Amino acid sequence: MNKQSPAYIIFFILALSTFFGLAISIVNYSTVDLLKKNEEMHRNRVIAQVFSLSVSGTSADAYREAVTGQIDELTITWNGRQFPYLKNRENDDTGIFFRGTGFWDAITGIMVLSPDLQTIKNIKFLDQKETPGLGARIEEEAFTDSFMGLQIDWQNQPDKRIIIGPSPDPNAVNRVDAITGATQTSIALMDMLNRDLDIFRRAYKGEE
Amino acid sequence: MADTPSQILIKDVWNENPVFRQVLGICSALAVTNLLTNTLFMCLGVIFTLIMSNLTISILRNYIPKRIRMIVQVMIIASYVMMVDIVIKAVSPDIHRFIGPYVGLIITNCIIMGRAEAFASQNRPMLAVVDGLASGIGYSLILIAIALVREPLGFGTIMGYTLPAKELWWHQWTIMVMPPGAFFMLGIITWFARNRLERSEEGVK
Numbered sequence: 550m551n552k553q554s555p556a557y558i559i560f561f562i563l564a565l566s567t568f569f570g571l572a573i574s575i576v577n578y579s580t581v582d583l584l585k586k587n588e589e590m591h592r593n594r595v596i597a598q599v600f601s602l603s604v605s606g607t608s609a610d611a612y613r614e615a616v617t618g619q620i621d622e623l624t625i626t627w628n629g630r631q632f633p634y635l636k637n638r639e640n641d642d643t644g645i646f647f648r649g650t651g652f653w654d655a656i657t658g659i660m661v662l663s664p665d666l667q668t669i670k671n672i673k674f675l676d677q678k679e680t681p682g683l684g685a686r687i688e689e690e691a692f693t694d695s696f697m698g699l700q701i702d703w704q705n706q707p708d709k710r711i712i713i714g715p716s717p718d719p720n721a722v723n724r725v726d727a728i729t730g731a732t733q734t735s736i737a738l739m740d741m742l743n744r745d746l747d748i749f750r751r752a753y754k755g756e757e
Numbered sequence: 758m759a760d761t762p763s764q765i766l767i768k769d770v771w772n773e774n775p776v777f778r779q780v781l782g783i784c785s786a787l788a789v790t791n792l793l794t795n796t797l798f799m800c801l802g803v804i805f806t807l808i809m810s811n812l813t814i815s816i817l818r819n820y821i822p823k824r825i826r827m828i829v830q831v832m833i834i835a836s837y838v839m840m841v842d843i844v845i846k847a848v849s850p851d852i853h854r855f856i857g858p859y860v861g862l863i864i865t866n867c868i869i870m871g872r873a874e875a876f877a878s879q880n881r882p883m884l885a886v887v888d889g890l891a892s893g894i895g896y897s898l899i900l901i902a903i904a905l906v907r908e909p910l911g912f913g914t915i916m917g918y919t920l921p922a923k924e925l926w927w928h929q930w931t932i933m934v935m936p937p938g939a940f941f942m943l944g945i946i947t948w949f950a951r952n953r954l955e956r957s958e959e960g961v962k
Binding site: 552553557558561562565566569572573576577580583584587588591676678680682683685729730 | 791822823824828829833836847848850855931934
């Protein structure tokens with residue numbers, strides 16, 4: 550058969566596409582359960598860490614048990630939108646999901662607040678793709694721990710209720726240090742936290 | 758006369774190293790070498806893709822229509838890269854969170870396309886596999902060498918383990934974490950390797 554003929558070329562491409570399409574599908578299909586399990590384990594691990602839950606082990610089952618045993622996953626419907634959030638059955642702490650665009654890509658995470666929404670108890674990240682060693686340091690405990698006990702200044706303008714970085718009052722109770730060399734990530738994080746806090750509080754209290 | 762497997766190995770790893778000699782695969786050399794673990798996963802992905810794409814293209818070399826050979830090569834390479842991406846995501850999701858975007862870019866790694874076009878499409882499968890393996894090792898050695906300098910200097914760790922100096926007196930070099938650090942290291946390694954290579958070539962003459 551003439552290898553340069555259109556019929557041969559079409560046949561060849563079709564055969565190759567079918568073969569590799571099948572191969573990728575098989576690899577994908579055989580890892581679907583694992584991917585799902587990994588995703589669920591990661592989510593449960595972050596929830597357990599952010600609520601400081603006691604977990605008996607480091608397996609996916611241990612994290613699932615800890616979360617389902619101690620945390621309620623709830624949803625508020627407000628202005629036609631749904632806001633999922635988490636509630637610790639033991640002490641009523643509230644976990645809210647935040648999401649926004651960082652320096653490179655989306656940043657998602659969970660912030661735990663006291664029942665009166667006045668104090669940040671903890672913060673952890675579900676996903677981020679910031680620069681390793683710089684923006685990605687938002688995941689380090691040295692940074693996330695600095696949020697523990699932070700007071701939210703609800704009287705301040707919505708974008709300054711939490712301050713990450715410089716402020717006229719360096720000792721303000723609603724301020725944490727930014728990450729050196731990751732100014733853009735710090736600003737993006739401050740913006741998304743303030744925005745999602747504002748929306749959640751209004752939804753939670755049913756305000757207009 | 759065609760090269761023997763051992764000649765191919767020496768040529769691809771040292772004499773015609775894809776990174777410092779042919780200046781290929783530079784993007785990933787800059788992007789993933791600030792952490793050794795990420796580098797190792799990237800290298801394994803590239804080696805696997807190189808071997809498999811070389812093998813497939815070599816087997817099909819007498820059947821691939823010349824007019825569409827580039828499209829076919831890209832399709833084969835992209836398929837293997839997708840498989841690598843899925844497997845890393847399943848086996849090590851934490852690593853995939855960091856290097857995921859770069860794994861997709863293996864498709865555009867010039868080394869893979871270069872070896873497919875220059876070698877695999879003209880040689881027997883066994884030699885093509887050796888060529889893929891050797892090119893992958895040549896690429897990996899340089900990336901690992903860069904990562905072995907960048908991670909300790911930039912993070913004070915090696916494969917995530919904190920080095921004693923970090924706790925005592927070491928102050929991390931931010932530039933080693935950023936791409937410019939990779940540029941400096943790549944320049945130094947290229948200078949060193951070419952210098953050695955030229956000396957050995959002069960010695961042969």
